[in-house]
Amino acid sequence: MTEVVAEPNTPERTEQRLVVDELRKTYGAGVEAKTVLDGLSFDVRSGEFVCVVGPSGAGKTTLLKCLAGLLPPTSGTSYLDDTPIDGPPEKLALVFQEYTRSLMPWLTVAKNVTLPLVNKGVSKHEMRKRAEEALDAVGLTDVPGKYPWQLSGGMQQRVAIARALAYQPEVLLMDEPFASVDAQTRFELEDLALSVRERFGITVVLVTHDIDEAVYLADRVVVLGASPCQVREIIDVDLRGPRDQVETKAQRRFTELRSRVFELIRAR
Amino acid sequence: MRSVRRSESSALTRRLRSVAIEFWLPVLIVVLWWFASARADLVFYPPLAEIVQRFGEQWLSERFFTDVVPSLRNMLVGYAFSCLVGVGMGVVVAQVRVVRHAVEPLVHFLRSIPPVALVPLAILVLGFGADMKMVIIAFSAVFSTLIATLDGVRAADPLLGEVTKVYRISGRDRLFKVTLPAAAPQILGGLQVSLQIAFVVMITSEMLASTEGIGYLTILAQQTFAITDMWAGMLLLGVLGYLFNLLFTLAERRVLRWHIGMRAQATTR
Ligand SMILES: Nc1ncnc2c1ncn2[C@@H]1O[C@H](COP(=O)(O)OP(=O)(O)OP(=O)(O)O)[C@@H](O)[C@H]1O
Ligand SMILES: [Mg+2]
Numbered sequence: 001m002t003e004v005v006a007e008p009n010t011p012e013r014t015e016q017r018l019v020v021d022e023l024r025k026t027y028g029a030g031v032e033a034k035t036v037l038d039g040l041s042f043d044v045r046s047g048e049f050v051c052v053v054g055p056s057g058a059g060k061t062t063l064l065k066c067l068a069g070l071l072p073p074t075s076g077t078s079y080l081d082d083t084p085i086d087g088p089p090e091k092l093a094l095v096f097q098e099y100t101r102s103l104m105p106w107l108t109v110a111k112n113v114t115l116p117l118v119n120k121g122v123s124k125h126e127m128r129k130r131a132e133e134a135l136d137a138v139g140l141t142d143v144p145g146k147y148p149w150q151l152s153g154g155m156q157q158r159v160a161i162a163r164a165l166a167y168q169p170e171v172l173l174m175d176e177p178f179a180s181v182d183a184q185t186r187f188e189l190e191d192l193a194l195s196v197r198e199r200f201g202i203t204v205v206l207v208t209h210d211i212d213e214a215v216y217l218a219d220r221v222v223v224l225g226a227s228p229c230q231v232r233e234i235i236d237v238d239l240r241g242p243r244d245q246v247e248t249k250a251q252r253r254f255t256e257l258r259s260r261v262f263e264l265i266r267a268r
Numbered sequence: 269m270r271s272v273r274r275s276e277s278s279a280l281t282r283r284l285r286s287v288a289i290e291f292w293l294p295v296l297i298v299v300l301w302w303f304a305s306a307r308a309d310l311v312f313y314p315p316l317a318e319i320v321q322r323f324g325e326q327w328l329s330e331r332f333f334t335d336v337v338p339s340l341r342n343m344l345v346g347y348a349f350s351c352l353v354g355v356g357m358g359v360v361v362a363q364v365r366v367v368r369h370a371v372e373p374l375v376h377f378l379r380s381i382p383p384v385a386l387v388p389l390a391i392l393v394l395g396f397g398a399d400m401k402m403v404i405i406a407f408s409a410v411f412s413t414l415i416a417t418l419d420g421v422r423a424a425d426p427l428l429g430e431v432t433k434v435y436r437i438s439g440r441d442r443l444f445k446v447t448l449p450a451a452a453p454q455i456l457g458g459l460q461v462s463l464q465i466a467f468v469v470m471i472t473s474e475m476l477a478s479t480e481g482i483g484y485l486t487i488l489a490q491q492t493f494a495i496t497d498m499w500a501g502m503l504l505l506g507v508l509g510y511l512f513n514l515l516f517t518l519a520e521r522r523v524l525r526w527h528i529g530m531r532a533q534a535t536t537r
Contacts, residue, residue, distance in 0.1 A: 070430050087433075094434045101427045106449040106526040115445060116435035149530045167435060 017171060017203045018044040018067065022076035025062055036062045038228035039076065049197050049204045051214035054224030055265060060207040061097055063224075064173050067205065068094045080171065093169035095177045097207075099160040103148040109135070110144035113163045134162035137192055139185070154181035161189070165196060172196075174206045178213065187245050190217055194243055211265070215257045216243060223264045232264045314496045322500040331485070336504070339481040342398055343470040346405025350462055354410045355455060358417025359447060368418070375414060383408030383469045387476050401473045401481075408469045409462040416458020420451025453527050456520045463516055467509055482508075 025037040036059040044050045054060050065071040067078055069088040078085045080092065093116075096102040103112050113131040122130070135141060138158035148156050157180055164172060174193070178186045190213060197204050208214050214221045215237055223232040239253055248254055298316075305315045327336060361367050386404060394400035428450055432442050448455070474483030486501025488494075521528065 065430075068434050070433060088436060090436065092434070096427065096431070098427055101425055102431050104428070104446065104449065105530050106452070107445070115441075116437060118437070118441050118445070119439075120436075147526055147529065149526075149533055163435075 015046045016043045017046040019079040024075045026074045035228040048219045051218035052207045052222045053214045058224050058229040091170040093164040093167045095164050095174040097175035099157045116167045130166040134166035138162045171203045211261045319499040322496045326500050342401040346402040347466040349406040350409035354413025358414045362418045362421035379411035405469045409466040412461035413458040416454045420454030424450035
């Protein structure tokens with residue numbers, strides 16, 4: 001119970017999965033031009049859980065969309081397994097910040113979850129199994145036949161997460177995924193995210209503006225400054241033992257890390 | 269248990285009531301017409317009872333096969349064609365910007381030509397036969413669907429496009445499970461207008477240039493002062509128009525069940 005859970009030092013975890021190299025993104029051109037990402041660099045190791053925190057409007061969503069291959073950066077490159085990302089990479093999933101709008105209102109919950117698996121060589125049986133498992137993991141077992149708009153906001157968010165889980169990605173990007181659920185569910189989903197990472201060895205990049213959440217979940221926290229945003233600091237989260245909502249958050253180190261991140265964000 | 273049953277029965281009474289509200293006026297008008305026309309002795313307004321009798325004699329005979337069926341066939345073939353071409357072209361044009369800029373002004377120009385104005389040309393090129401009618405029906409009806417599809421596809425939430433990209437949903441899956449459903453509310457609106465246009469053009473093309481069909485027989489009756497037959501023709505056209513619209517609305521309600529439910533939810537929340 002005392003050692004090694006999120007230690008990123010075992011050999012298979014030290015290889016770099018994602019590399020962000022001098023990423024710069026400017027929206028618009030001429031007088032309208034607005035630089036949002038101002039030369040970001042960091043990397044994410046295989047199997048690592050990295051949280052990105054930064055003030056509202058800093059450019060966190062922009063960063064994730066660049067990593068997902070949805071937005072071409074103005075300059076700089078990001079790499080997934082040494083391949084430059086110039087379109088959505090296979091085996092990468094993104095949980096969108098606007099989860100409600102990211103679900104298809106004409107498909108039932110189950111169909112929404114399996115939509116990305118259609119015609120990908122996944123059998124009907126396997127699809128059903130994956131949907132069941134994913135919905136079970138997010139605590140939504142009794143709604144597969146409902147439509148997303150029949151669910152509460154927090155439940156819709158969990159459907160969006162289930163869709164990403166059923167896809168079984170190797171790299172999972174999440175954009176403020178727990179922002180709209182109640183505190184209890186939020187803790188459950190945080191622990192779910194940790195256990196999914198543990199079970200499938202996937203690499204997770206999670207954007208949040210909740211500092212507690214970032215420190216609790218992450219192996220490392222990337223702190224972004226206000227716009228145009230740069231990496232303020234990358235903090236190693238050296239907490240003892242497996243993460244536990246009560247025990248971990250009671251550690252003195254947790255409080256220290258939390259204050260550190262807070263100061264960094266507040267600094268102008 | 270009891271409350272479930274009560275809500276079921278109240279749903280039934282609500283349904284009955286809405287049917288009653290919808291139908292009392294038409295029923296009243298028919299009844300008034302029946303009795304008023306029965307006594308009147310007006311040349312142009314024969315008794316409704318006679319019209320109904322002629323309706324039976326005229327349409328529920330071999331005329332049904334020689335005139336009603338060809339009319340409906342022309343219309344449905346033309347309409348089906350306009351649906352396929354309208355939706356197909358709409359989806360393609362909406363997604364390729366260059367094509368859209370090239371095609372859109374032309375579409376709006378062509379749409380503004382009244383279909384009937386094309387009948388003389390169509391007769392010249394295609395003659396008086398069924399081909400001419402199907403072509404002119406398809407041509408007239410296609411634009412509403414095309415424009416509605418263009419608008420619907422273009423107005424779809426760009427976030428859904430990003431979802432399909434990230435999850436690598438492409439080709440037919442994207443078309444049938446994302447693009448078309450997202451645009452479906454607009455597309456169905458366009459299809460309904462197209463249906464009405466197809467119906468009107470079917471009738472007018474027969475009145476202007478034909479030797480068979482419901483429209484032809486109705487105008488022929490008028491020209492030969494067979495006034496009751498003319499009324500019987502009008503009655504059939506009215507009933508058909510109503511039925512087409514009814515069928516369409518039922519189909520639409522099925523296809524857009526999610527949309528109707530979502531809207532109802534949004535207004536009650
Ligand atoms: N498509 C766009 N065109 C122009 N400007 C944009 C676009 N998308 C985002 N921006 C601007 O870029 C900045 C960063 O936006 P972004 O959504 O990445 O921030 P964020 O950190 O995710 O914010 P939040 O915490 O509120 O989600 C904002 O000022 C926003 O107005
Ligand atoms: Mg954001």
